[in-house]
Amino acid sequence: xxxxxxxxxxxxxxxxxxxxxxxxxxxxxxxxxxxxxxxxxxxxxxxxxxxxxxxxxxxxxxxxxxxxxxxxxxxxxxxxxxxxxxxxxxxxxxxxxxxxxxxxxxxxxxxxxxxxxxxxxxxxxxxxxxxxxxxxxxxxxxxxxxxxxxxxxxxxxxxxxxxxxxxxxxxxxxxxxxxxxxxxxxxxxxxxxxxxxxxxxxxxxxxxxxxxxxxxxxxxxxxxxxxxxxxxxxxxxxxxx
Amino acid sequence: xxxxxxxxxxxxxxxxxxxxxxxxxxxxxxxxxxxxxxxxxxxxxxxxxxxxxxxxxxxxxxxxxxxxxxxxxxxxxxxxxxxxxxxxxxxxxxxxxxxxxxxxxxxxxxxxxxxxxxxxxxxxxxxxxxxxxxxxxxxxxxxxxxxxxxxxxxxxxxxxxxxxxxxxxxxxxxxxxxxxxxxxxxxxxxxxxxxxxxxxxxxxxxxxxxxxxxxxxxxxxxxxxxxxxxxxxxxxxxxxxxxxxxxxxxxxxxxxxxxxxxxx
Numbered sequence: 001x002x003x004x005x006x007x008x009x010x011x012x013x014x015x016x017x018x019x020x021x022x023x024x025x026x027x028x029x030x031x032x033x034x035x036x037x038x039x040x041x042x043x044x045x046x047x048x049x050x051x052x053x054x055x056x057x058x059x060x061x062x063x064x065x066x067x068x069x070x071x072x073x074x075x076x077x078x079x080x081x082x083x084x085x086x087x088x089x090x091x092x093x094x095x096x097x098x099x100x101x102x103x104x105x106x107x108x109x110x111x112x113x114x115x116x117x118x119x120x121x122x123x124x125x126x127x128x129x130x131x132x133x134x135x136x137x138x139x140x141x142x143x144x145x146x147x148x149x150x151x152x153x154x155x156x157x158x159x160x161x162x163x164x165x166x167x168x169x170x171x172x173x174x175x176x177x178x179x180x181x182x183x184x185x186x187x188x189x190x191x192x193x194x195x196x197x198x199x200x201x202x203x204x205x206x207x208x209x210x211x212x213x214x215x216x217x218x219x220x221x222x223x224x225x226x227x228x229x230x231x232x233x234x235x236x237x238x239x240x241x
Numbered sequence: 242x243x244x245x246x247x248x249x250x251x252x253x254x255x256x257x258x259x260x261x262x263x264x265x266x267x268x269x270x271x272x273x274x275x276x277x278x279x280x281x282x283x284x285x286x287x288x289x290x291x292x293x294x295x296x297x298x299x300x301x302x303x304x305x306x307x308x309x310x311x312x313x314x315x316x317x318x319x320x321x322x323x324x325x326x327x328x329x330x331x332x333x334x335x336x337x338x339x340x341x342x343x344x345x346x347x348x349x350x351x352x353x354x355x356x357x358x359x360x361x362x363x364x365x366x367x368x369x370x371x372x373x374x375x376x377x378x379x380x381x382x383x384x385x386x387x388x389x390x391x392x393x394x395x396x397x398x399x400x401x402x403x404x405x406x407x408x409x410x411x412x413x414x415x416x417x418x419x420x421x422x423x424x425x426x427x428x429x430x431x432x433x434x435x436x437x438x439x440x441x442x443x444x445x446x447x448x449x450x451x452x453x454x455x456x457x458x459x460x461x462x463x464x465x466x467x468x469x470x471x472x473x474x475x476x477x478x479x480x481x482x483x484x485x486x487x488x489x490x491x492x493x494x495x496x497x498x499x500x501x502x503x504x505x
Contacts, residue, residue, distance in 0.1 A: 048367050052359065059307045064315070064358040071316050072323065087476040110312040110358070116296055228335035233477035 010225040014218035018211065021069065025207040028062050029055065033200050037193070055203040058112065062203065069210045070106035074099045076217035080234070083221050089237035091155030095217070097148045098164075102213065105145070105171075109206075114141075142172050149213070156220060156236040163216035171209025174202045265463055268317065272455040275310045276448045279303045303451040304444075306360060314451065315358045317458045322350035324465035328482070331469045335482040342400035343465070349393050350461065353419070404468055405483045411464035418457030426450025 032055040039046045055062040077099035084092025108114055146168055153164040181198055220236035283291050283298045290297040303310040329343030356362055369382035397416055401409045429446035470481045 045368065045371055048364070052364060060359050061355070064355050067312070067315070067358070068319050068354070071319055075320060075323065083478060086473055086478065106316070107309065107312050110315065111300065111308050116300060225334055228482065230331065230334060230480040231474070231477055232480065 009231075012223040012225055012230065014215065014223075018215050018218070021211055021214070022208070024065065025069075025204060025211065028053075028065055029200055029204040029207075032056075032062060032203075033196070036196055056199050063109065066203065066207050066210070067106050067110040069207055069214070070102050070109060073210050073214040073217065074102035074106060076214050077102060080217040080220045080236075083232055083234040084237070087234040087237070089234055091152070091237075092234070094148075094152035094155050095220075098152050098213070101145050101148045102210075105210075139176065142176050146172055158219070158236070160216050160220045160236040163212050163219060167209050167212030167216060169209075170205055170212060174205030174209060265459055268459055269456065271313065272317070272452055272459075275301070275313055276303060276452045279310060280444070280448060303448055307358075310451065311357065314455055314458070315354050317455050317462075318350050318354035318357060321458045321462040321465070322347045322354060324462045325350060328465040328468045331480055331482040335484075337403070337482060337484050339400060339403040342396050342403070343468075345393065345396040346400065346461070346465075350458070353458075403484070404464075408464050408468045408483070411460050411467055415457050415460030415464055418453055418460055420457075422450045422453030422457055426454065 032053050035042060035046070035050050035053045039050070042049045051057055052060045053062065054060065057063065077095045081092055081095030081099060084095055149164055149168040153161045153168075156164065220234060222233050222235045224231045224233075278301050282301050283295075288297075289295050292298060299305050300308045301310065302308065305311070325343050325347035329340045329347060332340040332343055352361070365382045369380070372381045373379055394416075397412060401412050404412070426447055427450075429443050429450055432443045432446075468483055470479075470483065472479045472481065
């Protein structure tokens with residue numbers, strides 16, 4: 001394929017960057033699975049490597065990656081909202097709401113907010129012995145997230161809409177559904193390979209969900225190269241005509 | 242293609258369009274609020290949750306990992322890294338030599354963000370001890386870190402020569418602030434842990450170091466932003482990369498009389 005002439009408009013697509021981020025998520029999951037299931041490969045420093053690479057750990061490389069992915073998606077939604085507002089597209093404010101939701105998810109991912117809130121709640125009120133008490137506020141929060149993103153999806157069209165719907169379903173399905181499966185496996189004492197595989201699928205699914213939401217924001221704008229400059233236009237507005 | 246008059250006007254410090262000044266000021270305000278909350282909540286609110294190992298104190302203390310201030314400083318560094326990567330893309334599209342310098346800046350900021358989240362520096366100490374025991378070569382991490390630091394400094398020096406003055410000074414100020422505050426925070430942390438100074442002094446110094454690190458990251462983000470003009474054009478936005486030497490302006494008296502943009 002010949003290169004475009006310097007001053008011919010040339011569309012810039014996000015798919016190479018999306019593939020790169022997907023590759024990063026897959027590599028991190030595979031590395032974590034290896035360090036958990038094949039510890040002998042890592043020698044005397046296995047414990048240190050596992051602390052740093054296991055997706056179940058805290059304050060390590062996979063948690064930084066997933067939190068960073070959510071922050072990047074939040075930033076992309078905020079910028080898309082700004083582009084939509086500039087184009088006077090109805091409903092562009094929905095992107096700011098979804099940016100806020102993704103930011104909250106990132107805070108939760110980084111700081112284990114839902115687990116901490118359980119400890120804070122226990123210090124303020126009395127619970128019974130129900131072990132999954134956090135699931136109730138978690139489900140309420142999940143419904144709020146889903147509502148915000150689905151309302152946004154109703155305002156946009158094409159690939160953006162389907163990426164929003166799929167990303168929300170994958171993110172919440174993995175975060176809530178697979179965590180419940182893990183709880184059941186733990187309750188049954190199955191904490192070996194099945195548990196390991198489940199939490200890896202959960203973390204990878206959450207990353208893919210966040211990536212789909214990031215891609216949704218990327219497809220909501222058209223980026224065109226004009227010589228040495230880039231033009232960005234909001235294109236996801238749904239026409240009811 | 243015809244361009245609007247507005248698109249011909251370069252923005253000063255890259256802040257005329259899109260409320261980026263408001264973003265920077267808001268981000269600085271959040272950093273100040275978080276540092277203040279870290280000090281004020283345990284000092285002013287007397288409750289088991291806000292004292293000692295209380296959950297709220299641990300959630301707000303800038304001295305503790307994996308909490309709200311840690312998320313914020315990790316995020317600010319990450320957004321600065323994304324800003325440098327975007328400047329690199331704009332530079333490459335404009336076919337200006339030196340786009341790789343922005344990529345290096347983005348990578349360094351991403352590593353700093355990773356370090357903020359995972360205490361990478363402390364963890365590499367364990368690996369360094371193991372390498373030193375195996376090879377008999379002392380301080381492998383310090384030597385590798387020094388070499389990498391020199392490489393990064395040289396790269397940013399090259400970048401500073403290739404950007405316009407505003408970007409250059411923001412880069413220099415950002416790097417100096419991040420490096421100085423990281424050193425100050427580490428020193429304050431050591432003093433706090435060893436009990437070598439008054440607790441109040443060490444706590445204030447540590448908070449100032451944390452806040453300064455955020456300010457440095459915001460300066461580096463603003464540096465990347467100032468290298469690219471974001472200009473509203475109709476219903477869209479135009480991004481334009483600035484070089485150290487702006488294109489020569491044509492004086493109106495040299496153009497002569499025009500009619501509808503065409504020489505009469």
